[in-house]
Amino acid sequence: MAKNYAETLFELARREDSLDAYGEAMGTVAKLLDGDARFRAFLETPRIDDAEKKDVLRRVLGGSLPKHVVSFVMVTIDKRRQRLLRGISRGYDLLLDEHRGREHVEVTVAREVDDATKDMIAEGLTKALGKNAIPHIRVKPEILGGLVVRTGDTIYDGSVRRKLDGMRRRMLRTELPDATSDSASA
Numbered sequence: 001m002a003k004n005y006a007e008t009l010f011e012l013a014r015r016e017d018s019l020d021a022y023g024e025a026m027g028t029v030a031k032l033l034d035g036d037a038r039f040r041a042f043l044e045t046p047r048i049d050d051a052e053k054k055d056v057l058r059r060v061l062g063g064s065l066p067k068h069v070v071s072f073v074m075v076t077i078d079k080r081r082q083r084l085l086r087g088i089s090r091g092y093d094l095l096l097d098e099h100r101g102r103e104h105v106e107v108t109v110a111r112e113v114d115d116a117t118k119d120m121i122a123e124g125l126t127k128a129l130g131k132n133a134i135p136h137i138r139v140k141p142e143i144l145g146g147l148v149v150r151t152g153d154t155i156y157d158g159s160v161r162r163k164l165d166g167m168r169r170r171m172l173r174t175e176l177p178d179a180t181s182d183s184a185s186a
Contacts, residue, residue, distance in 0.1 A: 001081070001084060002084040002087030002088045002090075002091050003091045005076065005081065005084060005088045005091070006087075006088045006089075006090075006091030006092040006094075006095060007091075007095065009022060009026065009069075009072055009088065009092055010022075010092055010095045010096070010099075012068055012072070013068075016066075016068060018066060018068075019096055019099065020096075021066055022066060022068070022069055022092070023092055023093060023096050025065040025066055025069040026069065026085075026088060026089040026092050026093075027089055027093070028061075028064070028065060029061070029065075029069075029073060029085055029089060030085065030086045030089035030090070032060075033085060033086055034086065042056070043057075043077075043082050043085075044082055044083050046080070050077050050078065053077050053082075054074050054077055057070070057073060057074065057077075058070065061073065073085065076088075097134075100132070101131050101132050102131060102132045102133075102134055103129055103131040103132070103133055103134065103151060103152075104134050104136060104151075105125050105129070105133050105134065105135050105136065105149060105150070105151045106135075106136050106138070106149070106150040106151075107121055107125075107135045107136065107137045107138070107147060107148070107149050107150075108137075108138055108139075108140050108143060108147065108148040108149075108150075108159075109137060109138075109139055109140075109143070109147060110139070110140065110141050110142075110143050110144055110145050110146070110159075110160070111139060111141070112139055113137060118135065118137060121135050121137070121147070122134070122135050125149065125151075129151065133151075142161065143159035143160065143161050143162075144159065144160035144161045144164070145159065145160035146158045146159040146160045146162075146163070147159065148162075
C-alpha cells in the first residue's frame, strides 16, 4: 500500500519538477515520526480527531515543506493511512534512486578503509552494476579480508574467510576417499 502512495507522490513531484524537494520533504516527515514517539502516537492514534491532527501538521510542516507534500500528508490522514508515511518515504527514495540510476550497495570489509579506497570501491561497483553505486561500508573483522557485497537480493562474497572455508571443504573431500580406502584394506 505504501508503494502505491509513494508512486503517486513521485508522479506529482515529476509533474512539478520537484523530485528532490519532495523526497527531502518526505524524509523530514519520516525523521519527525522516527525521532518523536509522542508525535507519532499523536498522529497515528485514531481517538484524536483528524481535524486536530491536520491543524498541528499545518503548524509544524506548513512553512517548511512544499505545499503539495503537506496536502499529500493531509490526504493520508483523510484516508487513515498516516501509519504508512515512513514507508511512503522509503518507497519514494527507492523510486528516486531508480530514476536517477543509483543503487545502494552494502559493502562489508575486515578493516576501516580510507576515502581513496571507498572511492575505488564505488567506482568498481558502478562499473560492475551499470548504475551509480552508493556503497554503505561496514566493518566486520571476522571476514578476515576481501569484500562482501550485497545489492538487493544478490550477495557477492569475495572474503578471505569464504575462500579459506572453500579450501578446507575441498581438502576434507580429498582426504575422505583415502581414509575409506585404508579402512577397506585393513
